[in-house]
Amino acid sequence: MKVVALAGGVGGAKLVDGLAKILPIDDFTVIVNTGDDFDHFGLRICPDIDTVCYTLAGIANQETGWGRADETWQVLGSISQLGGPTWFQLGDQDVGVHLERTRLLSEGISLSEIISRFCKIWGIEIRVIPMSNSPVSTIVHTHEGDLPFQDYFVKRKCKPHVMGFSFKGVEHALPAPGVLETLNAAELIIICPSNPWVSVDPIFSVPGIKDVISDRKQRSVVVAVSPIIKGATIKGPAAKMFSEMGIDPSALSVAEHYRSKYGHEVLTGFVYDSLDAELSKLLDEMGIETLKTNTIMNDTQDRIRLAEKVIRFGNSLLQPKNI
Amino acid sequence: MKVVALAGGVGGAKLVDGLAKILPIDDFTVIVNTGDDFDHFGLRICPDIDTVCYTLAGIANQETGWGRADETWQVLGSISQLGGPTWFQLGDQDVGVHLERTRLLSEGISLSEIISRFCKIWGIEIRVIPMSNSPVSTIVHTHEGDLPFQDYFVKRKCKPHVMGFSFKGVEHALPAPGVLETLNAAELIIICPSNPWVSVDPIFSVPGIKDVISDRKQRSVVVAVSPIIKGATIKGPAAKMFSEMGIDPSALSVAEHYRSKYGHEVLTGFVYDSLDAELSKLLDEMGIETLKTNTIMNDTQDRIRLAEKVIRFGNSLLQPKNI
Numbered sequence: 001m002k003v004v005a006l007a008g009g010v011g012g013a014k015l016v017d018g019l020a021k022i023l024p025i026d027d028f029t030v031i032v033n034t035g036d037d038f039d040h041f042g043l044r045i046c047p048d049i050d051t052v053c054y055t056l057a058g059i060a061n062q063e064t065g066w067g068r069a070d071e072t073w074q075v076l077g078s079i080s081q082l083g084g085p086t087w088f089q090l091g092d093q094d095v096g097v098h099l100e101r102t103r104l105l106s107e108g109i110s111l112s113e114i115i116s117r118f119c120k121i122w123g124i125e126i127r128v129i130p131m132s133n134s135p136v137s138t139i140v141h142t143h144e145g146d147l148p149f150q151d152y153f154v155k156r157k158c159k160p161h162v163m164g165f166s167f168k169g170v171e172h173a174l175p176a177p178g179v180l181e182t183l184n185a186a187e188l189i190i191i192c193p194s195n196p197w198v199s200v201d202p203i204f205s206v207p208g209i210k211d212v213i214s215d216r217k218q219r220s221v222v223v224a225v226s227p228i229i230k231g232a233t234i235k236g237p238a239a240k241m242f243s244e245m246g247i248d249p250s251a252l253s254v255a256e257h258y259r260s261k262y263g264h265e266v267l268t269g270f271v272y273d274s275l276d277a278e279l280s281k282l283l284d285e286m287g288i289e290t291l292k293t294n295t296i297m298n299d300t301q302d303r304i305r306l307a308e309k310v311i312r313f314g315n316s317l318l319q320p321k322n323i
Numbered sequence: 324m325k326v327v328a329l330a331g332g333v334g335g336a337k338l339v340d341g342l343a344k345i346l347p348i349d350d351f352t353v354i355v356n357t358g359d360d361f362d363h364f365g366l367r368i369c370p371d372i373d374t375v376c377y378t379l380a381g382i383a384n385q386e387t388g389w390g391r392a393d394e395t396w397q398v399l400g401s402i403s404q405l406g407g408p409t410w411f412q413l414g415d416q417d418v419g420v421h422l423e424r425t426r427l428l429s430e431g432i433s434l435s436e437i438i439s440r441f442c443k444i445w446g447i448e449i450r451v452i453p454m455s456n457s458p459v460s461t462i463v464h465t466h467e468g469d470l471p472f473q474d475y476f477v478k479r480k481c482k483p484h485v486m487g488f489s490f491k492g493v494e495h496a497l498p499a500p501g502v503l504e505t506l507n508a509a510e511l512i513i514i515c516p517s518n519p520w521v522s523v524d525p526i527f528s529v530p531g532i533k534d535v536i537s538d539r540k541q542r543s544v545v546v547a548v549s550p551i552i553k554g555a556t557i558k559g560p561a562a563k564m565f566s567e568m569g570i571d572p573s574a575l576s577v578a579e580h581y582r583s584k585y586g587h588e589v590l591t592g593f594v595y596d597s598l599d600a601e602l603s604k605l606l607d608e609m610g611i612e613t614l615k616t617n618t619i620m621n622d623t624q625d626r627i628r629l630a631e632k633v634i635r636f637g638n639s640l641l642q643p644k645n646i
Binding site (some may be wrong): 043081083094095096097100102106 | 398406
């Protein structure tokens with residue numbers, strides 16, 4: 001079974017790691033959000049891609065979920081001494097990655113090619129593709145004005161009240177090489193437990209991606225895993241965003257979000273946490289196939305267990321189609 | 324007495340440090356070569372300015388003469404792992420300085436203003452000015468073609484046979500704010516024991532600098548300190564360059580270099596090492612005032628001692644003019 005995962009940062013990276021550990025290398029591709037990418041100190045920084053790659057390479061900081069294990073902070077200390085901006089955590093090893101990526105980009109090498117090279121060096125065998133090689137910038141519309149994503153997320157610690165989002169440049173962005181082909185060949189497309197507004201929506205907004213997923217609906221299934229458990233998120237501002245947009249932050253709202261945005265038929269299956277058992281009836285009423293299971297991933301075993309459950313669930317949804 | 328020093332890297336920085344320790348803060352300015360400056364990984368790197376500033380701030384690596392004390396190398400290790408270029412030694416604290424400088428330059432702040440801010444933070448009280456805020460790039464013409472200075476100096480370890488030099492962009496470069504004013508007010512101008520070809524010549528090549536020094540000759544004296552001792556240099560390729568250009572590498576050649584390039588009258592006094600005593604007669608025949616002394620600076624005491632000697636010598640040359 002050919003599987004494609006759509007992922008953002010920490011939560012998505014964990015499930016991707018579980019999937020990578022159980023699926024045949026050639027059958028699994030992850031397409032990663034780049035709407036969070038930004039320029040800082042002239043460096044091109046790709047937070048979601050780095051989180052996914054560091055996690056897959058086993059060099060991620062296990063405690064924070066982002067950044068590198070055994071990281072040092074001499075660069076940031078030096079910047080701090082000079083009165084420079086320190087709101088974005090730049091670890092030393094991380095800076096090396098940003099510098100080399102920036103250098104390669106300036107030589108005209110595409111982001112997807114750079115990721116492919118880095119993955120090879122880091123021993124990552126599955127295919128990791130950015131949603132696009134064109135720069136796309138997630139803008140958060142807030143009561144305090146429009147903020148570039150990292151300004152909202154890191155600098156302002158998600159405090160400004162959210163009104164909406166836009167993805168600057170996305171209308172002219174092309175899917176990165178392999179994105180459409182891989183989605184077209186996929187039998188199971190997994191929407192990871194990532195932020196629907198700022199991790200998954202940017203991917204669907206790249207021209208061509210939503211259409212290829214819709215067009216595939218007779219031959220593939222799309223399964224989303226809720227990032228919201230009991231009205232909250234393990235990490236990140238997704239629940240807060242739902243609330244501020246006037247929507248009850250729940251797994252149900254996540255399923256409704258994808259259905260209303262991408263078409264009723266696009267979302268075949270939905271995975272939500274056992275702690276949200278009271279939502280079962282409402283989800284059933286939506287006419288969506290569901291899997292209720294423990295979705296919290298505290299360690300590698302959890303990642304593998306959830307990955308196995310999602311694959312088995314996806315497979316069960318796929319079987320009737322193949323009859 | 325108002326004193327201005329013209330300096331390049333390690334040797335120049337040592338004498339500047341000695342001078343800064345004995346002269347009244349307001350009476351001493353150093354003008355630093357920027358011909359070595361270059362872009363690497365998108366960072367703007369200013370090796371001579373950083374060497375001078377780190378030395379003055381007491382945070383220089385005492386062993387290498389360049390770079391920071393207690394430096395770590397995580398960034399370069401990370402770049403190395405990714406197969407990126409590691410020929411230029413980028414220490415972690417150093418990278419912080421390059422990042423913040425690059426960020427400020429991209430905000431439109433001039434190099435001289437940035438240096439002024441950094442000096443304040445580092446507790447440097449004397450005035451440090453780059454020769455120009457406009458980018459100037461020293462190009463080394465070699466038997467293997469033209470090489471940007473750092474490619475020649477660091478990447479190729481000064482191996483290619485030198486035929487000449489040019490300073491790309493210098494014809495349109497403006498002296499940084501304060502350069503001409505400070506030189507015009509100077510009574511003693513000290514050419515530090517820096518490389519004549521690639522540290523001092525670039526400074527004199529900035530339009531206006533040579534003229535203001537020449538015009539001052541009735542009211543000030545110019546004293547150069549030889550970087551060449553017994554046909555060799557303590558550090559750097561100056562002697563090798565003289566040889567490859569068909570000139571005997573000696574203190575005498577250094578004095579002749581400045582006289583032939585900047586005008587016979589410009590160089591009032593010349594300081595050379597006691598080890599070169601056999602050159603005394605030839606230097607006397609040039610009609611130049613000389614000071615023969617120990618010019619090797621192994622420690623802070625040496626720097627102060629040489630600085631005192633040079634100041635006393637310069638003062639002695641200045642006195643007759645004031646009569």
